[in-house]
Amino acid sequence: MGTWDIGPFDNDTAADFGGDLDEATLEERESMIRCALKRAADPAEDYLGIYDGERAVAATALVVAQRHGGEPACSNYGPSEPLPELPADLRMLAVDALDQVVSEQSELAELWAEAANWSKWRQDITRIRNLLDPPTPPQEEALFDIWSVLTVTHHSS
Numbered sequence: 001m002g003t004w005d006i007g008p009f010d011n012d013t014a015a016d017f018g019g020d021l022d023e024a025t026l027e028e029r030e031s032m033i034r035c036a037l038k039r040a041a042d043p044a045e046d047y048l049g050i051y052d053g054e055r056a057v058a059a060t061a062l063v064v065a066q067r068h069g070g071e072p073a074c075s076n077y078g079p080s081e082p083l084p085e086l087p088a089d090l091r092m093l094a095v096d097a098l099d100q101v102v103s104e105q106s107e108l109a110e111l112w113a114e115a116a117n118w119s120k121w122r123q124d125i126t127r128i129r130n131l132l133d134p135p136t137p138p139q140e141e142a143l144f145d146i147w148s149v150l151t152v153t154h155h156s157s
Contacts, residue, residue, distance in 0.1 A: 006121040008061035008078070008128070013054035015077035022081045030084050033059045037090065040097035048100050053108030056097040057125065062086070063094045064131045095133045098125060 003011040009018055017036065021029050040048055040056030058078070066086050102109050102125055112121045 006117060006124050008058045010077065011054050013051045014058035017055045017058050018078040018080075021079040021083070026082070026084055029079075029081075030086060033062055033083075033086065034090060034093070037063075037093045037097045040100050041093055042096075043100065043105075046105055048103070048106040048108070050107040050111060053101045053106055056094075056101055057108075057128075060094040060098055060128055060132070063090045064128055067091065067131060091132045095129060098129045098132075101125065 009015055017032075021032060024032055036052070036055040036059040039052045043049075043052065061078070062083060063086055066083070100106060102122065112118045115121070
């Protein structure tokens with residue numbers, strides 16, 4: 001069947017990953033999620049393969065689901081067994097993994113670029129990423145820059 005929609009678990013690889021998580025012990029599940037994220041964030045080769053990319057997107061959705069205000073991670077194809085409390089450091093690892101997933105060195109991004117609903121997939125990945133690492137609003141960024149200048153100027157005088 002392959003891929004049937006843009007959701008994190010809407011492909012065979014991610015659905016299998018969800019099933020593997022269900023079959024694992026509760027203690028093994030965090031490690032499996034971490035491993036999927038690490039493989040994507042720092043691929044063994046310079047090119048991220050499709051299956052590692054699909055597992056990373058699914059793992060990221062699970063991290064997002066536990067974040068305060070996060071949305072449910074999955075459809076009928078994601079894990080149905082409970083996950084342990086995932087540590088906060090997985091959030092930045094998930095951001096790094098998603099950055100690789102959408103990079104020019106990603107087979108998954110390359111294949112989606114050829115699909116009719118590429119922009120919808122890309123928007124969904126960006127939305128998931130922003131739930132993990134919200135962009136700084138321009139106003140706050142400008143205030144931070146001004147504060148930095150004032151602090152440096154004050155300490156220099």
